[in-house]
Structures are given as structure tokens and as C-alpha cells.
Amino acid sequence: MNMNKMLRSWNSEYYVALECKDLQANAMAVDSTGTFVLLAGRRFLAVTDLDSDFVVHKFPRQSKYAVGAAEWNPTSFHKELCVISSNQRLEVLTWRTEELIQNFSVRAHTRVITDLNWHRFDPNILASCSVDTFIHLWDLRDSRKPTLSLSAVAEASQVRWNKISHHLLATAHEGDIKVWDQRKGTAPVQYIAAHLAKIHGLDWSPTSENHICSCSQDNTVKFFDTTNNRRPECVLTTNAPVWRARYTPFGTGLVTAVVPQLRRGENSLLLWNTANRNTPVHTFVGHRDVILDFEWKKQHPDDTDFRLVTWSKDQALLVWKIDNYLQKLCGFEPIESKDPFKSHEYSENFRFFKKTSPKVQPLQQEFSLLNIHIPNLTILKMDAVARHVLVKATINNFVAILKVNFPSAYPHGVPPGFEVVKEGSNIGDSIAAQLLQMLTHLALQRVSKNRTCLESCLRQMVTTLEQLSSDTENKRVYTRPYMDPHNIFNNSDVYIPFPRTSGAKFCSVGMLVCFGQPVHARRLSMKADISPRTVSSTPRALSALENTYSKRPDDYMTVSAFYYQRQRSRAKQNYMKFSKAIVHIYDALGLFFVNKQLAEEYILDGDVGTICKHNAAAAAVVGRWDLVQTWTLAELVAGPQQADEENSWSNHPFGNKLMESLISDYASQHDIQMAAMLCCIFGKEHDVSVRKSSLKSLLSPVQLVPGKKWLKPESSPYHTIPPADIVADGWVLPMLRTTRSTSLDNLTIEGPLKIPAPKTAPNSLYEYYKTAYAETLHRWGLIYHRTEVLKFMCATPEVHKGVEFISDCKHCMKPAKFGSCGSCKKLTLKCVICHLSVRGSANTCVLCGHGGHSKCMKWWLSFHDTCLSGCRCKCLMQTAGMLCP
Template sequence: MSTNTWNNEYHIALEGKDLQANAMAVDCTGTYVVLAGRRYVAIANLEEEDSLKKFPRQSKYDVGTAEWNPTLHNKELCVISSNQRLEVLTWRNEELTQTHSLRAHTRVITDLNWHRFDPNLIASCSADTFIHIWDIRDPRRPTISLSAIAEASQVSWNRISPNILATAHDGDIKIWDQRKGTAPTKYIAAHLSKIHGLDWSPCSQNHLATSSQDNTVKFFDVESPRRPEHVLTTTSPVWRARYTPFGNGMITVVVPQLRRGENSLLLWNTANRSTPMHTFIGHRDVVLEFEWRSQKPGDTNYQLITWSKDQTLLVWKIEPFLQKLCGHEPEESKDPNDPVYSEIIESVKKSNSLTKVQPLLQEFSLMNVHIPNLEVINLDPTDRSCTVKATINNFVVNLQVLFPLAYPHGVPPVFQQTSSNINDKITSSLLQTLNHLAQQRVSKNRTCLEPCLRQMVTTLEQLSRDQENDKVVNTLYIEQPGVFSGLNDAYIPFPKTSGAKFCSVGMLVCFGRPVHRRLSNKIDSTTPRALSALENIIAKRNNSNYMTVSAYYFQKQRRPAKQAAAKPKALVLVYDALRLFFVDRQLAEEYILDGDVGTVCKHNAAAAASVGRCDLVQAWTLAELVAGPQQAEEEMTWAAHPFGSKLMQSLISHYASQSDVQMAAMLSCIFGKENDTSCSKKTSMKSLKSPTQFASGKRWFKNGGSPYHTIPPADVIAEGWVIPTLKTTRSTSLDNLRLEEPAFAPPPKNPSSSLYEYYKLAYAETLHRWRLIYNRAEVIKYMCAPADPHKGVQFVTECHGCQAPINQCCCNNCKRLSLQCSVCRISVRGSANCCIICGHGGHTNHLQEWFQTRDTCPTGCGCRCLMETAELFNT
């Protein structure tokens, strides 16, 4: 370890190839750093060379997170998470010992955080949805347990308020107050993708930053959490986003699991979020963790500590010019009369004059300032800045370029837009192009000012042409609709201006135009047949301006000045038409299905009598009488009764023809097929043939019929014509009935099975819309429709015992479990995942832990499972 040799802006503090650590933390004094992995826990002193001490770990689980106690009172305490437990370690007298083991979580711990004011409190969260608050003075159980519905991935104590903490659950945030019970005080729907990081503002107790898989960092005020105050957009998913200890800065890093070659950290100014202020380039692999080192007294340079997958620990010096880019003015606290300080100043001046200013001055002198459409306003090698102005068509852009001291050796310049008349989208595109070009050149230690300025002019010219083309297209299609509308709009039906529709729960919904609009002009009294007819109506009004449908029907009315300007409204009326139908919600709540057939019929007859349905009472009484022989003599079923089967068929067909789907479905459930093994419920009827006689001779959707009648009567369905599959239902909870007989096929020989299934499914949909979930579940239990044949890709593996190909959980030959976990070598009985390329797999949680730190198959076959599977699906 060396603290004196700096490579541009960083130095390598530690290289530990054998550590295989994936967690890093810096103590509150900035002296010690802990590196934790499956094999070792290592402690290093950042002030001394070769001070690394390694302590072996006897655990098969990796370390998820590590953190030092942030208070000076317990500065020697460090906590790491390993699978489902927390290990509290004490660093004293150059020895590391475990003092506490905290166990309460039932799944892997995802994050932890020490309390910033109380040195004894730790908060931990887990995939088991719990957030535990521990007091290390009583490690037997958590002092407070907070329960959430979704997995908790992040937890963070507020930096100012001692009782507030925040947790992340997928894309949501919950704010908790440990004084107010176990329910969250606030809820924030922050992102549509998973949140990877939380960080409270060091200056305000109400401000919080979140980093997510959706390539954004959002800034929230928890007092008004409906929408973020600001959004910072990056080019990759963000793993961590943390405030700087100075100014308005923020550091972001890409998600390690992506491994896209994004090995750098980005420094942002939260007041100017269009482009990063600086890029920290030095690691050869993705960054796993980074923290700020406490500033020493009298030092104006902050330090950033980073640990990467390349197993190197880098210390970055944040120079004053970077602090100024984040809105912070560093104060010189050194005494100029100090001879040591004077020597440092002279060294810096000499270094700047010899190695820093001269290359930049040479670049300025060799640059061609006569670039078309570009004016070079200022070139200052002393302040290391350049100011230019670009004027292209209607674009005017003023750009300032700042050159860090290490430029051009791996460090690009910083581009800042001072003033312009272009929007944020064009600004972001321009700065992104300049940063990309500059990064490419400085990575090879080449200067980049003139190429970037020429690229700036080219980019603005292209953006200007694109904007002009968009205006031409908008003029053709929006300002002059007559150019193309006459060709196409004649085939577009005019939108409905009124209508009425029944829904399956007895509601009639009606909508129409406002009454005063219908009566205001005779021209408006009829609805045009096509959209092109709207132009003729406008022409009759001598109105040459383009008008949309909504603008035509809802334009503002001219009213006297003294009259209240009430806005015209189109009403949507909803009527309760349940009494017009035979289905009844009260009956649906009181009907039963389970039990002896005679008892069920008697109960349902009493329910029908309570609502005044005498016809249903007679039907249930007949059903009870028909079921009687089974109760009197076990050997004789009621299906063998001379009136049994025919009577039930007649009853079901009668109520189906009357559109009483409720009664038809109930009888179909109670008197279903007993010998059908596909049914989940067995009842007392041996067989039930399809009805053959119907009062109505109508057929639905025959050749030459109207295609607009999409709902057939029940009696026509039984004739063997098209049976609807209910695919148009708006409820996604029902399993849609699919029939193997195609539409317009010859009538099936015995269509009763599909017919009775249709009644059950239609009634179940009505129950679902009534929100009678449990009643619907009872009806669904009596469904007898066969399972759909599998039409997708099937995973086939070989049995480990007899090598026979199998696609089920057990082998048909030797009866062994088919899949063996590649990690634990135990047969898989629960949730499992397999690689499509090599066929190896295992327990889902074992594979997830394995591929968090590795990218090759655990069997040693050499397959890069995640990457090769992703490439397969991308192709």
C-alpha cells in the first residue's frame, strides 16, 4: 500500500487478488477499511503501507453488506450480513473478534444500516419482507419488527431525524417512524423498476434520493411524495447514488451484475442534471462499493474510496476544481507561513507550469479557430477554460469547456452550456455526443478540443434539419388536413356520439352529446357516417380552420358577459337494470353447492322463496324429489329414475332459453357428470345428455346472418353452432373456456359438456363482477373443461439414475426426482431454474446466490449461463 504515489487523480491503496471480497466499508475516522467475502474478512489501515490483516471465515455463505458503526463511541464495531444473520465484529488491538450474532430473518438479508445517533441500534431488511431494528445490548431478538408485503431490498436511517428510516420494496418506498407503531407513515410509488439504492440528504431531513434499474435517480420530498422534485437520467441502470459531503454533488455507479464495461463512477451536480461533471476512470472491472473518507483537519481535498470486481482499492482525491463544479467553494485552511505548506505550493506551481499548462497552451495555439458557424470567444490556459458560441439556423448555443489538471491523460474536459435557445432534449443529446467523443480521445491520451467543437457544429446542423423536417410533416398532416384526409378518412367510421350498453351485473350505461349542442344547430342533429364528412360540415359553417372531433363537439359557447360561463358537459348515465333480468345477487349470496343433493336443493328452494321467486321454488322442489331415490335406496341412483335425467335436462334447457344463466349454471354444477375424471367435484348423476328440443328455432351467426349480434341466445348454443369462449370478457381473473371444435364446424355428437361448462363459466364471470369471490370459486370447482395442450417450448432433461429423457418432476422408469441442484447436489423439490444452453440448474435461491458473484455454471462445464441465455433470447 502506498499513500504517496498518485496516478493522475487516484492511487492504488490495496490489491487483494485472493480476498474475493464483495463488500467494503470505511470507518468513521477514515483510517480503517474492511473488506469482506466468503473466504476472508480483511482490515487495512489507509495511513500505513502493507497493513492488511486477513481473518479467515468459516462459512459457506458470502457476505452481502458491511458497515462500520458511524459514531465515535463504538467506532471499533463493524457488522456484516451473511445469508440470514448479522455478525457484529470488534476491531481492537489489531484483532478482529465476533461479539454478536443476530438471527431473526428467515431469508437472505439484503441490506443493513447503523443508526447515525444511537451507537447500539442496527436496522436490517430481508427478502422475507421484514425490517428488524436491533439493539446490540440485547441481541436475542429485535426490539422492533416492521412488516411489509413485498421484499425489502434497501434500508436507510435519516441523517437528521433520529426516528425516521426509509425502506425500498421493488419500485416503492416506505417511510417509517419507530415511535408510531409498525405501520409506515408515508408511501412513495417511486419507480416502475427495482430500486437499488437509497440515500438521505445530509442537509434536509425531508429529502431522499433513489437509484433504480430504470436508468434514473429521483429526488423526493417525503412531505409531498406524489411526484419527484427532480429526475436525473443516465445511460445505464444505477446501482448506488450518494450525495457528496460538499456542495450539490452526487456520485453514481452502474449495477455490477450487468458487467457492460461501465467501470467508471460519475460525478453530477444535482442543480445541472443534463450531463455528469466528471468521470472517475481507473478500475478494470465494475465497481462494487464506494464510500467517502472523513476529511482530515485542515485538508481541503476530499477523498473517495472505491472497491471493484478487479479486487483493487482506489483512493481518489477530489480536487478543488471538481468541488467548484458541484457548487462548493473550498476554503484554504492551511497557514501560508508554514514551510511545509509553502514547499507544497511551490511544487504544485512548478508542476502546473511544466506539465499542465504547456500542453493545453500548445493545443490552444495549434487549434483552427475559423470553424464555420462557430465563434471562439475566449481561450484561457491559466484558468484552463474555453468559451465558444455556435449559431446554426435558429439555434444559438454558448458552451464553456473546463479542463481538469490531468487532461488529456485519461480525464476528459467538462462541457457546460451557459445560455442557449434550445430545449432540454436537444441539450442532452448534444452534451452526450461531446462527452462520448472526448472520452474516446482522452482514453488514448489525445487532445479533443477541436474535434469536439467540429462535432458540436455537425450535431447542431443535423438537429436543426430534423426539427425543420418535423415542422413540415406537422404542417402537412395537422395544419392542412385536406391534403390527405379526403383519401383516407372516407374509410374511417365516425366516432359514436351516443350509445347504451348492458353489463353482466345488471347495469345499463348510456352516453350522449350535451342537450344544448344537439338543439343549437340543425347541422349537428345527425351523426356523419365517416370522418371525412366532418370537413363538409365545417365548410357549411364557413370555417376554414382545421377542427378535430372533440373540438367540434365541445367548443366553448359564447355567452353574455354577465352570465356564468358554465362548461358544456356530456353526461354518462348508469342505470340499475337488475330487476329486468333473472339473475339475482341476493340469491347468489345465499345459494350453496356443497353437501347432499337433497339438502342442497331444499336450502336453495328456501333461498328462492325468500326473494319471491315461486318458479324457482318449484324447480328446486322437483330437483329434490328426483334426488330422493338415491337417499332411500343406495343401489338405485336418481339418474336411473324414469323422470330423472330427462327432467334435469328439461329444467336446464328451460332456464337457459329464458337467459336465466344463474339457475342453469347451478343445476349444471349440482347434477354434473360423476364418471368424468376431469371434473374436480363428483356429484350424483351418472350422465346428462344434451337437450334436443328447443322452443326457438333460431340459429346464431349462420351464413348470411348479421355479424353484429355477438351474444347468442342459450337455446341456439345447444344446437351445436358456435359456442362463445368468453375471450371478450374484461375480467382477467377467469380462465377462458376454450373449445376444441372450431367455429362453423359440424355440430358435435355430444355437445353437452361444452354447453354446461359455458353456463358455469358465464355465471362465474357474473359472480366475479359482483365481487363475490368465494362464491365464484365454488362454481369454478365444478368446471370439467380439459386442460389446454402445451404449445410452447418444453424443458427436457435426463434422469441421473437411468439416463432416460424426462420432462416431469419424476422419472417414469426409476421414480427418482428428475432435477439435482448443481450447487448443493440435492434433488430439487421446490422452486427451480435451469440453463437453456447447458441444461444444468437447481434451487432458485442457490443459483441466485451463486450468480451474484460468478458468471460460469456451478458444475464446471464452462457455460456462462446468464450471458449465453441472454444472447440466445436477444437473437
């Protein structure tokens, strides 16, 4: 027996009861007294005392099988007994005087045991279920064989005794639930077709004998009444497959955890109110890895607080305190609880630790980190004790005073309250309602993830008021109560927006440029009730304009005045202000799937397994867990390739369809980065047989129908990057002039892609993805990464069509593009300085044509300005004048 002392660290919501990396435990159980926790793994069994600080008892375990499930006896009669499952065997253990002793082990299952559960009322009865489709009921007084064996067609993944009835138990088989009565033989008494995917967890209601809930791979938790099993009473829908769903010991609450095998970055538990299933009422955030199991801690007699114990793959045991406000959110009215740290059952060490570890005040910390220099906003008061903030925003003619009240539960799923103070504010009720709606929506988004929201809401307040002020001003300017019917310019044309005075455009990669006409400029442009079209339409219109302004003939605006906001002659004297439009540039990279950091970290060199593993790690760093899953899947499917054609990648049973589906899916989501990376990586040559088979299938070049518009701009997988080839009647993809076994050509592509494409050119899509991604890398300045991508292009690069100098061979006088003549095979250039034939670097005058070795020319022209050949050409000056006029 080993005794380790573990220091508990505190958070405002939980404390760390144990953190021990070497345990590698994957099963947890809390005893019926709420004092001891059993942690079980392949190498160790450990028991820790939640009421005594810093002590954990470890016991080595010699087994090649991991522990599948663990559970303490729930009755007070045998509270010292616990049981664990390992492969096909059950091991019953006794915890006594700080020793964990094995009583006996039983074996009747022929396949792995998937779950076990003690009887709630009989301390000697235990149920186990297995992949072998059997459910065995054991009596510890005679453990030689099961007292009852229940048989099902499909494997049993869960078994649970009813919490009220002494005779009922439920089991899960794939997506179905069976309810058994041990008094009525070996046939189920109820059958429920619950889910279309595998059920991961079952839990009986603690208050109703006939109610049970099930959680499944289909992202749902369903609640059934076993007396009416045709349809669920209600369904709770989540964003991920649910591993466990268990009722709370108070109110109508439910706690859920995601499936650990998914590794989606969801390391938190969700607390729901089953009476309102739209969104969770709280999120327990603290673990650094997926949660393996959780249980409710038994309350002490003098303790009305509820506690939740969780065990994660990060090998940390956390104990969560369920505050009164969380109990109220679950429909339970708690009784005022005593301080658990004053209880005699808590040790002096634990009380000392609480005194010396003050809790961090989240609101006070948020106030201290708040940026008080927000434009157009003044913070009037911040009170951390009263938990409210008073701010004043002044935008144009709008003045708004906002009071923000913070509940005690903020920011853990509970948003602050917003109130517009009428005294001192001049905004109307409709504007105030719009402002409050916007702030409440933003606050709910933030606190649903347990994030603070004060500064974000204050900035949103300024932005919203600016927008509402601008809209109000526009409405006032454009809505004129009187229009003279005799005025030629008072027609519908006057309300046509000014051309090119506002707009938005995505420039380069991830940059959004927005521009518009200022309010003051719009006011001036509408002064004469005309638009640029009416000003420049006809001489008659100009004449009528002069007649209209006969008293001030120079006061009317020209077309240029609309664009530059200037007025002629007398108007210049009256309006000396020059209104400037503001151009806003936003970093919109977060709106796209492409990521510059990923582009810098991704690699394309090496074997497929190494590339996928490296790229998965890069995606994990930026928090793209969906890409981590894809790269991990790609690595598993690729696997080690053999040298024979039979086991090559092109013949893999999942390779072709899976890669085609992944690439098409990412392209349809405009994630051109991932689509292009998969096209490059899985087109690499794995063996000689693949090369031969690929080259044979690619001898005839792919031809597209000339001018066929089968990929329009609006259907481009990445619409901010133009395609590589543009023709008069539409956009087409680049033609493949020659092919080689580098793209996805060594995969046998069958079936249509999601993006419409001609039947003969699926590879053109892959070429397009690589071209578009290479263009993106070029705009980011990642020239090396762009070159790496272009190496996998199948199309031959176009010949350079820029300026080209061709000299005549001095021997045969025929044109020669290179250093040696293609006809006589002699060197074409002879140095005018040293009279030797030039090999290597050379320079020539573009005017007279004389030149030679670069070093020789540099030496001569550093002392002279005329050509050595005697042609009297001033080579440097003449060349500079020609190239830089």
C-alpha cells in the first residue's frame, strides 16, 4: 500500500481532490457514504478520502486488461464492498482499515463485460451485461454461477436497476431498451425502440418508477414512460453524441457528458432543466481533457449542499459545489445550507486550506481589466459590491445612460441585466428596445460559454447607437414632407443612391474594406433635391435648374460637387468644410475556414502518416478540432502501405470514396485550404505499381468543352479568389495539358461530386483547389508554401510571355535563345572586354547589343561611360533611359 499526499487547489466553483498522472485510471465510483472514491485502471487501484485532505491510497494491479466499470455497493449494510469489471471477469473487493482486499472473482460471460450495477435495495444482488448478449444476475452468497441469466439478440451495453421498484431492471441493446422483471422469467416485459444509433447510457428517474432516460450517439437524450413506450415524452437535443445522462438528486435537473472517444475538445459537463430543454442552464468547465465518469456525492446528515464528483482523462478528480442558484435553475428551492467547512466531519487541514486560499472574485477582476477608454463612452460608476455598472454613451444627437446589473451567478450561464435610465437619456422607446435586445443577445452568447461580457457589451452599445443614429439621420434626410410638383427635379430620380459613394469589398485574403458617404455630405447633396443623373441629364434640365435658383445662379451643384462635396463660387464661401468619407478596413479572416497560422504550420513533405499526424497537431493548436478529427481519420485510413499492388492506396476499400467525399465536403463549405491539402497529400506516389496504373489511366489528356460554364463564379468553392481561366461567356477551370501521377489521379474516382462537373474532368476540380489555395498563400506572402503546393499541379506551367531578348550566334548568325547555339552548338556570346566566350553570368546592352562577363562589364563601366567596342554607345545611360523613361 502506498500513501500519497495530494494538494487541493481551489476554484470559485470546484476543488481538485486528486491529481495523479501515473494512475491511468479509466473508471471511477463514489461510495454510499460520499466519503471514498475508487479509481481503477490497468496498473493501479486507488482510494481517496474526500473528507480527509491530501491522502490517496494506491494498490498495484497486475493485469493486461483495463477496467471497464467500477461501482460501490449502494446499501449501508455492505457499504465497504465494491466491484470492478476486467474483460470477462468481475472482481469483488472490500475496503477495510485502509486496505483494499479482493474477496473473490466470478466469470460467466464469454465476451467483454460492458456494464455492471448493484441492486438498490438488496446488498447481495449484482447485475452485469456483456457483448455476448447476456445479462447475468449474481447473488454474492453463492457466486459459483448466476442466479438468473437474461438473453437478448444484440449485445448489451448498459444495465440499470430501477431506483424505486425492487424487481425491475433495464438494459440497452444498440438503439433499443428492454425492461425486465426478475420475477417473470427470461423474457422482457417492455421493449422500447428508442434511438436510431447506439445507446451509451441509461438512468431511471429517482422519483417515478415508470420513467427512464437514455442518451445516444445520435446527439439526443430521450425520456420515456415505460407504460406508454411508443414515443418519448420529450427529447433533449445536444451538439455532440452523449456519453452519460444522469438525473440530479434535486429538482428536474439532468447532467450530460459527451462521448470520450470523440475528443472534440468538449471537456465540460452540461446541466439541464428537463422542463426547459432549449439550452443548458450551466456548464461545468475545469477539466483539461474529456470526462470519463461522474457521480453525485452522498450528502452528510447536516449538509444540504449537493456535490458532483468528476473524473477525467487528465487524471484529475474534481468536486463541484452546486450552489443554490443552480438548484433554483433546476426547479428546486434549496434550504439555507450550513457552511460545510464548519462541519465536524471536515478535518482541520481542510479548514485551514480554505482560510488560506481566498476565492477569486470574477466580477472585481473583470472591472480591473476593463478598458475605460472606449470612444464615445463614459463610465459613470462601477460598484463590485453592489454588482452594477453605470455608463453614458453620446453618439451624435443620441445620449443613452445604461445600467448593468450582475447576478451572483454571473458569468456561469447567467447573463447580466440591462436597463436604460430614462433620466438623462434622450433616445426613444423603440431605439432603447433595439439596444437592449442587441445587448441581451450578445450577453447570452458569452455567458453560455462561461465568459465575461461587460466590455464586449459596452462596445456593442456604442456600435449599435452609431448605426441607429445613422439610420435615423438617413430617414430624416431622405423623407422630405413637401415636394414641388412644378420643379423638374422633384421626381423619383432624386432618390436614386449616388453611384459609387458606398460599398464593401473583400480585398486580398481576410480583409473587408467598407466605405460610405458621411451624413453631412448626404445632407448637402440633397439640398437642391437633385441627383447626379438629373444634373448631367440634358441641357434643358440645367436650364430649369438655373431658373429654379435664379436668385443665386451659382449655388447649384455639379456632378463633381456630388462626389467631392464642394460647391461652386458663392457656395464655396458659405460651405468651407470639406467632408471626408471614412474607409473602414476589417480583419474578417475569422469568418473564413482558411487559416494563415495553419498555412504556416502545415507540411507536405514526408510519408502520409507523418504528414497527417503533424497537421493534426497544428490544427489542435488553433482549436480546429473538426480538422483534428479529419487528419486523425486520414492517418488511420492511410496506414502503412505495402509494396504490392493489391495493398496499395488506390485499392484501399475506403480510400477512394472517403477521400472523394472529404474533399468534396470541404470544398462545398468553401474550405479551400483543407480541400487542396488533401488533394496534394493523398495524390503522392506510394509505390511503383500505383505510378504505373495511374500513368496508364492518364495517357489521354483531359479535355473540357470550350466555353462551357460548368463552374460559375457564384458556385466557386472559394468565391473571393478568381478562377485561373476566364473566357467571354463564363468562368471555366484551367485545362490540363499534360498529367502526371501527383494529384488525386492515382485514386479511382467514381460517381458524381457535390460540385457540378463534367463527366470527363473530375481532376480539374482538384487542380482548381490547388490553384486557388496557392493564390491564397501568395497573397499571405507565404511564397515557400505556395511553391510546395504548386509542385503537385498536374498541368504544365504556361510559358512566360514577358519581354525576351534573343541574340544572334556570332558564328552561324542564327537566333539563339540560350548560351549555346542550337545549330552550330558553339557559345553564342563573346566578351568585348576579355574576348573570351562567355559561360555563366553575363550582361549585355539592350541598345547596342555588346556585352560580356558580368565582372568584366562591371570593371569597365566603373571607369568609363562608353562601350569598349567603339560603337560610342553610352550603355548605362542608354539602358537606364530605355527601361526607366
